[in-house]
Each structure stands twice: as structure tokens, then as C-alpha cells.
Amino acid sequence: MPKGDALGGFEQLILLALARLGEEAYGVSIRKEISVRTGRDVNIGAVYATLDRLEAKGLTSSQTGEPTAERGGRAKRYFRLTGAGAGALEESCRAFAGMVKGLNWGGLG
Amino acid sequence: MRRILYAILLPGASEHLIGDLEEEAQSHPPFWLLRHVLLAAAYQANLLETAAATAFLVGIPLLVTFELRRFALTMIPFRESADFSNLSLLTGALAIATLTAWETRLLGGRWLPVAGATALTFAITALTNAPAVLTVAAFLGGSLATLHRRGNIA
Numbered sequence: 560m561p562k563g564d565a566l567g568g569f570e571q572l573i574l575l576a577l578a579r580l581g582e583e584a585y586g587v588s589i590r591k592e593i594s595v596r597t598g599r600d601v602n603i604g605a606v607y608a609t610l611d612r613l614e615a616k617g618l619t620s621s622q623t624g625e626p627t628a629e630r631g632g633r634a635k636r637y638f639r640l641t642g643a644g645a646g647a648l649e650e651s652c653r654a655f656a657g658m659v660k661g662l663n664w665g666g667l668g
Numbered sequence: 669m670r671r672i673l674y675a676i677l678l679p680g681a682s683e684h685l686i687g688d689l690e691e692e693a694q695s696h697p698p699f700w701l702l703r704h705v706l707l708a709a710a711y712q713a714n715l716l717e718t719a720a721a722t723a724f725l726v727g728i729p730l731l732v733t734f735e736l737r738r739f740a741l742t743m744i745p746f747r748e749s750a751d752f753s754n755l756s757l758l759t760g761a762l763a764i765a766t767l768t769a770w771e772t773r774l775l776g777g778r779w780l781p782v783a784g785a786t787a788l789t790f791a792i793t794a795l796t797n798a799p800a801v802l803t804v805a806a807f808l809g810g811s812l813a814t815l816h817r818r819g820n821i822a
């Protein structure tokens with residue numbers, strides 16, 4: 560990933576959600592996955608704004624599913640990590656883990 | 669009711685976003701949905717675009733309207749109610765401008781047809797002294813027709 564294209568915090572969460580959800584990653588499931596695991600009430604608009612940005616960077620791809628009745632006959636848009644996205648996520652998580660490793664939490668604040 | 673909410677606050681939003689909100693609506697209270705629709709509108713930048721469109725579209729037509737009205741009052745002596753209030757005209761103008769901004773967003777930011785329709789609406793309002801509410805109703809009808817055509821409402 561070129562310098563200056565480092566993942567933002569929410570971008571990282573979205574990519575992690577995609578990695579966890581696999582084939583079942585779409586707006587609602589991504590929002591719920593992040594909300595449940597982080598305790599944050601994430602907005603679907605924020606999710607899509609970030610997904611669109613990640614897709615523009617080539618880190619995710621998407622495809623339209625079939626319409627369903629519970630969605631008022633509207634289709635889902637499924638997202639998945641691209642190879643570049645998986646690489647960027649791994650790099651980002653390694654950097655984060657490196658920063659966290661050995662940190663003395665008791666001595667903070 | 670939810671369809672009207674989506675149509676007003678999220679005009680032109682993608683099918684999958686509306687579908688996601690509709691799916692979430694099955695398991696959340698109305699207030700939760702309203703809050704998320706408002707936030708989604710902000711993230712979609714609809715509110716910002718609507719505000720910008722309103723500022724652009726309301727300024728000139730409003731000035732033109734007042735000038736046309738003044739002109740009409742001097743040139744047409746047999747008008748039945750030449751003393752209609754400025755407040756009524758202003759309220760009508762603001763309502764039309766809001767609808768105009770909304771429709772501009774619906775049409776994917778194509779300003780020219782909407783600006784033309786708005787100018788015509790204002791001109792008709794000013795010259796014929798038609799009740800503003802009728803003009804707004806006609807404009808609303810056009811907007812609903814657009815929504816129907818785009819499949820936002822059944």
C-alpha cells in the first residue's frame with residue numbers, strides 16, 4: 560500500500576468485519592458485526608460511505624444479490640475483500656499489534 | 669409511512685441502502701429508524717446538497733418573484749385580490765424552493781430542468797396570483813410522479 564494510504568480506524572473495522580463475515584457480508588450484517596463486537600451503535604450511512612471509499616481504493620469489491628420480501632423487494636449488495644484489501648488489513652493489524660505489544664496498561668493515565 | 673420518510677430524507681439513495689434500512693426496521697423501534705435515517709442522510713450528503721441547492725435556487729427566483737409581482741400589480745388593474753400578503757408569497761416560495769431542492773437531488777443534480785420549472789412556477793404564482801398552495805401541490809405531484817417513475821414509491 561502506498562505511503563499516505565494507511566487505513567483509518569473505521570476502515571480497519573469494516574475490513575475486519577468483511578474478513579469475519581465472508582460470503583454473508585452486506586450492509587446490515589456488517590453494521591451488526593461491528594456494533595456487537597465493539598459496542599458502538601454504527602450507522603448504516605457511515606458503513607456505506609466507508610465501503611464506497613474502500614472500493615474506490617481497490618480494497619473491496621461488491622456484487623448485487625437477489626431482492627427479498629423483508630427488504631421491500633430490494634436487493635442486497637454483498638461485499639468482499641480483494642487481495643489488496645486482505646494485504647492492507649494484515650499490514651494494518653500487524654502495525655497495531657506491534658504498537659500494543661508490551662504496553663504497560665497499568666501505568667497509563 | 670417509511671417509504672415517505674426514505675423518499676423525503678434519502679432521495680436518490682441506493683436500493684441496497686434503503687433495503688438495509690427496511691430490513692433493520694423489522695427489528696428496531698421507529699425512533700431508532702428515524703435517527704439512523706437522519707444520520708444516513710447526513711452521511712449521504714443529501715442534507716448538504718439540499719441546503720446548497722436551496723440557497724442557489726431560492727435566491728434568484730425569490731427576487732424575480734417579488735419584482736414580477738410588483739410589475740403585475742401595476743399593469744393588471746382587474747386582479748381580484750391584488751392585496752395578497754408578502755408572508756403568504758414568501759411561505760409559498762420557501763415551500764417551492766424546498767421541493768425544488770429535493771427534486772434536484774432526485775434528478776441526480778441536474779439543475780437546468782428543475783431551475784426552469786421553478787422559474788416558471790414562480791412566474792405563474794406572481795403573475796396570476798394563483799394560490800401558492802395549488803402551485804406547491806402541482807409541484808409535489810410532479811415530484812411524486814418522479815419518485816414513482818424511479819421506483820422509490822409504489
